[in-house]
Amino acid sequence: MEGDQELKELYQDVLLDYSQSxxxxxxxxxxxxxxxxxxxxxxxxxEITMKTGNAGDLIEKIRYxxxxxxxSQASSAMMxxxxxxxxxxQARELVAAFKDMMLSKTPLExxxxxxxxxxxxxxxxxxxxxxxxxxxxWNTIQKSFPEEKTA
Amino acid sequence: xxxxxxxxxxxxxxLSRKVHGKPLVxxxxxxxxxxPKSLISALSAFYENHNGNIHRGAHTLSEEATTLVExxxxxxxxxxxxxxxxxxxxxxxxxxxINLVAHSWGRKFLKAGDEIILTELEHHSNLVxxxxxxxxxxxxxxxxxxxxxxxxxxxxxxxxxxxKTKLVAFTAASNVLGTLPPVKEIISLAKQAGAKTLVDASQxxxxxxxxxxxxxxxxxxxxxxxxxxxxxxxxxxxxxxxLEAMDPFLGGGDMIERVELExxxxxxxxxxxxxxxxxxxxxxxxxxxxxxxxQIGFAAIEEQEQRLLKRALEILKNEPEVELYxxxxxxxxxxxxxxxxxxxxxxxxxxxxxxxxxxxxxxxHCCQPLMRRLGIGGTARASFYFYNTLEEVEIFGRxxxxxxxxxxxxxxxxxxx
Numbered sequence: 303m304e305g306d307q308e309l310k311e312l313y314q315d316v317l318l319d320y321s322q323s324x325x326x327x328x329x330x331x332x333x334x335x336x337x338x339x340x341x342x343x344x345x346x347x348x349e350i351t352m353k354t355g356n357a358g359d360l361i362e363k364i365r366y367x368x369x370x371x372x373x374s375q376a377s378s379a380m381m382x383x384x385x386x387x388x389x390x391x392q393a394r395e396l397v398a399a400f401k402d403m404m405l406s407k408t409p410l411e412x413x414x415x416x417x418x419x420x421x422x423x424x425x426x427x428x429x430x431x432x433x434x435x436x437x438x439x440w441n442t443i444q445k446s447f448p449e450e451k452t453a
Numbered sequence: 454x455x456x457x458x459x460x461x462x463x464x465x466x467x468l469s470r471k472v473h474g475k476p477l478v479x480x481x482x483x484x485x486x487x488x489p490k491s492l493i494s495a496l497s498a499f500y501e502n503h504n505g506n507i508h509r510g511a512h513t514l515s516e517e518a519t520t521l522v523e524x525x526x527x528x529x530x531x532x533x534x535x536x537x538x539x540x541x542x543x544x545x546x547x548x549x550x551i552n553l554v555a556h557s558w559g560r561k562f563l564k565a566g567d568e569i570i571l572t573e574l575e576h577h578s579n580l581v582x583x584x585x586x587x588x589x590x591x592x593x594x595x596x597x598x599x600x601x602x603x604x605x606x607x608x609x610x611x612x613x614x615x616x617k618t619k620l621v622a623f624t625a626a627s628n629v630l631g632t633l634p635p636v637k638e639i640i641s642l643a644k645q646a647g648a649k650t651l652v653d654a655s656q657x658x659x660x661x662x663x664x665x666x667x668x669x670x671x672x673x674x675x676x677x678x679x680x681x682x683x684x685x686x687x688x689x690x691x692x693x694x695x696l697e698a699m700d701p702f703l704g705g706g707d708m709i710e711r712v713e714l715e716x717x718x719x720x721x722x723x724x725x726x727x728x729x730x731x732x733x734x735x736x737x738x739x740x741x742x743x744x745x746x747x748q749i750g751f752a753a754i755e756e757q758e759q760r761l762l763k764r765a766l767e768i769l770k771n772e773p774e775v776e777l778y779x780x781x782x783x784x785x786x787x788x789x790x791x792x793x794x795x796x797x798x799x800x801x802x803x804x805x806x807x808x809x810x811x812x813x814x815x816x817x818h819c820c821q822p823l824m825r826r827l828g829i830g831g832t833a834r835a836s837f838y839f840y841n842t843l844e845e846v847e848i849f850g851r852x853x854x855x856x857x858x859x860x861x862x863x864x865x866x867x868x869x870x
Contacts, residue, residue, distance in 0.1 A: 309808050309859060316865045342802055344816040344831055369830050371798035
């Protein structure tokens with residue numbers, strides 16, 4: 303049954319678990335950065351808030367809120383987990399690496415180890431219309447990264 | 454029934470393809486319909502035999518192409534019982550037709566303080582052009598509300614009319630809920646108030662007889678591709694006196710009578726509103742779609758769609774995980790059903806059904822204000838056409854069950870209310 307197999311490959315258990323994880327859901331009061339994104343395909347909206355430390359050089363906390371499909375919710379949760387504790391520079395690179403993987407510009411194996419969890423989104427690449435669900439949070443957070451410090 | 458579904462399905466080559474290894478069940482007809490072989494071969498035949506640019510060509514190909522386009526206009530006019538072929542303006546789609554009216558009629562005849570009445574059911578294409586006009590001309594938009602079954606609240610509607618009402622623009626069939634507003638009554642309310650009317654018949658004309666003389670609207674729009682026709686072709690019917698009084702829409706070739714370096718005089722109808730090279734091949738072959746629909750007949754089309762709608766509603770109503778929107782009764786509604794599976798996003802439902810070969814549309818269906826009115830972000834939408842079968846409705850029902858069974862144990866929200 304071709305369709306059954308594909309459904310299981312697309313909606314892996316780890317993805318479904320992350321989509322229900324409340325760990326990074328919510329809004330940070332007094333956040334240092336926040337940004338808002340809309341998926342034009344479905345109209346789903348996401349709000350990301352971020353708290354930084356070390357004079358803006360460390361992402362301490364990320365929270366997301368909004369309604370979305372399993373794929374967008376899981377991707378948001380995994381993103382928050384992956385990017386907390388990183389510097390804005392590292393985060394920017396990880397966002398680029400994730401997007402390159404989702405857009406099939408780079409192979410799955412090229413994903414940095416910090417993004418290992420994101421491999422569960424691999425199946426989404428076969429559904430071009432759903433790729434935007436997976437990248438929504440990443441495109442949104444990108445807008446809120448503090449400017450890179452010029453040395 | 455007037456036709457054998459299994460036989461007519463052979464006229465639609467795409468219906469026998471597979472998707473993800475399963476037979477295609479095409480339930481996205483409100484978005485676009487599939488095309489009969491006769492139309493597909495007419496397109497090739499046009500390019501192989503008659504291709505030339507229309508008007509002003511003193512050669513055979515140009516004459517043949519012009520004749521085909523003008524015949525298409527005549528056949529379109531007679532299909533919707535319009536008084537004259539010149540009252541049929543070809544556009545790119547229904548959206549462009551509405552924009553044409555907003556631009557050429559609205560900008561010329563509306564002034565600050567005037568009011569336009571729309572409904573809560575409208576597609577973005579019958580909202581945004583009026584919002585743009587309202588912002589530019591300080592015109593006020595008012596909305597006929599819907600009740601819990603998605604029907605227009607006509608008693609509330611009556612209160613919206615006043616001497617300020619200049620236009621009522623509304624859908625004849627909702628692309629989300631299948632609601633069929635009482636077109637004649639609304640037009641009569643508008644006439645009493647001295648307001649013009651625009652009927653968005655995009656979801657009506659493919660399924661029911663459109664009769665301009667019976668409804669007598671000032672404007673009516675629809676799209677060819679939602680009724681077996683090609684993409685890239687929309688139709689605007691306009692009352693002749695209004696089309697005459699309106700300013701041109703796009704400027705360019707064909708829409709002029711005479712051009713000086715610094716001025717022009719517009720051409721007569723319908724060329725006045727058809728600037729530039731149009732979708733010639735698509736227009737030329739559109740009569741194949743009209744012919745096909747006429748042969749089947751709207752009585753038989755409606756009968757088949759009702760049969761499908763009835764069974765699909767039965768399946769959905771018996772499924773406790775399903776949240777249905779719009780009227781739960783098949784009577785007096787179009788073959789469009791919007792629903793959600795509790796705790797699941799419509800996109801996940803859509804993908805899961807697609808993996809079973811079932812094509813439905815998901816999301817806001819270009820009706821974000823209606824979604825907000827219903828308190829949801831989006832829906833999954835199954836929409837039927839006469840070539841769909843009861844067997845396909847059963848496949849859809851089984852695919853839905855499978856979706857529920859897959860997600861329910863894994864998602865704590867699924868199945869929760």
